[in-house]
Amino acid sequence: MKHAYRAARIIDGVSEQALAGHALLLEGSRIVGIARAAELGSDVPVTDLGDCTLLPGLIDSHVHLVDDGSPRPRGLVETESRGMTLLRSAQRASNSLRAGVTALRDMGAPTGVIPTLKDAARAGVAESPTIVCCDTQLTITGGYGRRENVLGREVDGADDMRKTVRKLFKDGADFVKLMASGQVSNAGAGLEAAQFTLQEMQAAVDEAHRFGRKVAVHAVGLKSIEVSVAAGVDCIEHGNFLTEALAARMAECGIFLVPTLLPYRVLADPPAELVLPDDVRRKSQVAWEKSLEAVRLARAAGVAIGAGTDSGGPCIAHNSVAREIALLIEAGLPAMQAVQSATRINAQILGLDDAGTLQAGKTADVLAVDGDPLRDPDAFTRVRLVLKAGRVVTGAPAAAARDGAQGRYLGEESSFSCRC
Numbered sequence: 001m002k003h004a005y006r007a008a009r010i011i012d013g014v015s016e017q018a019l020a021g022h023a024l025l026l027e028g029s030r031i032v033g034i035a036r037a038a039e040l041g042s043d044v045p046v047t048d049l050g051d052c053t054l055l056p057g058l059i060d061s062h063v064h065l066v067d068d069g070s071p072r073p074r075g076l077v078e079t080e081s082r083g084m085t086l087l088r089s090a091q092r093a094s095n096s097l098r099a100g101v102t103a104l105r106d107m108g109a110p111t112g113v114i115p116t117l118k119d120a121a122r123a124g125v126a127e128s129p130t131i132v133c134c135d136t137q138l139t140i141t142g143g144y145g146r147r148e149n150v151l152g153r154e155v156d157g158a159d160d161m162r163k164t165v166r167k168l169f170k171d172g173a174d175f176v177k178l179m180a181s182g183q184v185s186n187a188g189a190g191l192e193a194a195q196f197t198l199q200e201m202q203a204a205v206d207e208a209h210r211f212g213r214k215v216a217v218h219a220v221g222l223k224s225i226e227v228s229v230a231a232g233v234d235c236i237e238h239g240n241f242l243t244e245a246l247a248a249r250m251a252e253c254g255i256f257l258v259p260t261l262l263p264y265r266v267l268a269d270p271p272a273e274l275v276l277p278d279d280v281r282r283k284s285q286v287a288w289e290k291s292l293e294a295v296r297l298a299r300a301a302g303v304a305i306g307a308g309t310d311s312g313g314p315c316i317a318h319n320s321v322a323r324e325i326a327l328l329i330e331a332g333l334p335a336m337q338a339v340q341s342a343t344r345i346n347a348q349i350l351g352l353d354d355a356g357t358l359q360a361g362k363t364a365d366v367l368a369v370d371g372d373p374l375r376d377p378d379a380f381t382r383v384r385l386v387l388k389a390g391r392v393v394t395g396a397p398a399a400a401a402r403d404g405a406q407g408r409y410l411g412e413e414s415s416f417s418c419r420c
Contacts, residue, residue, distance in 0.1 A: 065114060071274045071275070073314055105131075135171050138178050139154060175234075193223055198231055270284075
């Protein structure tokens with residue numbers, strides 16, 4: 001049966017302007033199209049949402065569901081059972097969906113946790129956004145991104161890389177995540193050198209592409225970005241020290257950038273509860289400025305920019321997409337382009353062909369918020385309606401969204417207004 005939702009404005013994820021005086025027409029789990037409200041037939045039930053904006057469900061392209069967003073975000077994961085970690089991750093996924101995040105890309109967890117959550121969602125046991133995951137991340141022996149018995153796999157040499165990539169896919173990974181550099185938040189971690197060799201990264205890319213999968217790379221420093229681009233990866237995460245020449249090469253090769261501005265903003269001006277060593281604070285302030293520059297360079301070169309929050313990280317609550325959109329605007333993206341980064345562009349990054357826009361035939365993953373998010377990104381915190389494949393998940397501001405608006409940061413629910 002067809003049903004229409006009318007709102008003051010519709011952002012379809014494709015057009016450069018919001019549509020006024022229109023309604024979104026659905027049938028079952030699919031979008032039929034967008035029509036002028038006055039032209040709807042009398043036989044079509046219409047829900048009038050008033051002064052709201054309808055748009056595609058938000059997509060977060062950089063999430064860590066196992067992390068709790070506290071100053072020590074992986075503390076519980078290091079001590080609790082994998083079963084408890086899975087349950088906490090399922091709760092965060094459910095809260096994300098209710099807050100309007102209808103798809104996300106998980107960027108690393110203990111082996112098996114997120115693939116199991118995906119299986120549970122497919123079986124109807126768990127309520128979740130669509131999840132695309134790497135299972136766990138790959139690093140070199142002794143490199144950044146590995147915690148014994150907690151996170152990451154160590155890989156050395158091209159042959160080992162090929163075998164490990166195959167094992168990842170066997171274990172339920174949708175894509176490969178490589179750790180090509182250190183990170184500013186780790187005291188003493190170097191950013192100058194690339195962790196993997198070009199040959200190792202090319203082996204990962206070749207093997208993933210042979211299976212029709214993608215490769216995303218954690219790359220902060222210049223050398224790590226250089227080797228990532230040379231290897232032909234699909235997406236660069238962070239990319240702080242991007243140059244004009246590398247941005248041009250990324251655009252030429254169709255490599256996405258997910259700058260994750262939020263963690264660098266937090267680290268550059270940390271809340272009182274997040275105590276940082278002096279060298280981390282210094283690196284973070286530089287990295288924040290370089291992040292803003294990287295976005296400007298990428299936009300000027302025509303690189304497609306996605307919106308990823310790194311949610312779950314130190315003082316970064318889950319469901320912080322509104323904050324990342326606001327920071328992308330601060331970095332120079334027009335408001336509509338920033339919203340499209342969190343919808344259409346992210347759908348491309350995740351490889352979700354039937355998500356990210358409100359076009360005929362696509363899955364009805366839909367969000368409605370009070371007000372106009374093009375003028376006020378905080379509108380994303382005022383959730384009126386969430387549809388997942390046409391099914392109402394949130395019909396009014398749900399508990400998760402309300403709690404988040406009050407500023408909780410511990411990652412169990414949305415936390416848009418929390419300073420950290």
